Amino acid sequence: MAILAAQRLNKRYGDNLVLDNVAFEVEEGEFVTLVGPSGCGKSTFLKLLLGIESISGGTLKLDGRSIPNEPGPDRGIVFQKYSVFSHLTVLGNVMFHGDLAASKLLGKAFGKRRRALREAATAALEEVGLGAALNKYPHELSGGMQQRLAIAQALIAKPRILLLDEPFGALDPGIRKDMHALITRLWQEAGVTIFMVTHDLQEAFDLGTRLWVFDKKRHDPQAPDAYGATITYDIALDKTGDGEHLRRTREALNSSMSGGRFA
Ligand SMILES: Nc1ncnc2c1ncn2[C@@H]1O[C@H](COP(=O)(O)OP(=O)(O)OP(=O)(O)O)[C@@H](O)[C@H]1O
Ligand SMILES: [Mg+2]
Incomplete structure (x- = not known):
């Protein structure tokens, strides 16, 4: 069964229809990269998966059940700029997240559990x-x-789904390469399912096993909020072979989406 599936999903904020008629099935272990114009709803989509925003219509299912309207330890997120607590050390920040993940059931960690948490962090x-x-x-x-x-904070709860919202956008190219290697290794080792938003098409092609382009199918300049975005391209990034096919696909996408419409 798909780990995540949606049908006729839509999301609106008041009169602003952000996402419209989104449908997909994603299997456990896939690495989905998301691109699309600024403001088309990519972050909103991740928030629906995380459960901090709720859908307005259609279905969104995790393991065949409607996604809970709250974050859970099965879903972790890394934002472009992460909120860390400045008064806590690196270890303290990660332990705090572990505390949060466990606290719903067990309360703050003490004694043995605290030592286990320290080791895990x-x-x-x-x-x-x-x-x-x-x-x-x-x-x-x-x-x-x-x-x-931020990635360690997300990993401490051992999520099955990792949501990355432009996590490397602010980093220098050299450091980005290191982060790509890190995230690829973590993905391969942990078997986690990843959704990563990026504005870098090359990054999307390099890291993902599947690429989604979010965009509006219809635009009305008189009513820019009337139509929502959906998945306009769903591309399997098969890395076997010489890569020529993927290179051509990337170039075609790049030219069809240039002109500043890419986020
Ligand atoms: N909490 C909110 N209340 C009302 N409108 C919102 C809210 N969050 C997002 N929106 C609107 O939803 C639309 C999509 O925003 P979102 O942040 O998902 O876009 P995005 O694709 O992530 O853009 P970017 O690439 O610039 O990060 C925008 O029109 C935005 O104004
Ligand atoms: Mg965004």
């Missing part, structure tokens, strides 16, 4: 290469290190 930080920075404070970290901290 340390392991998550070592995985993302921050093992030597456990006691640093966020302002002492570079941009790339802060994003790695």
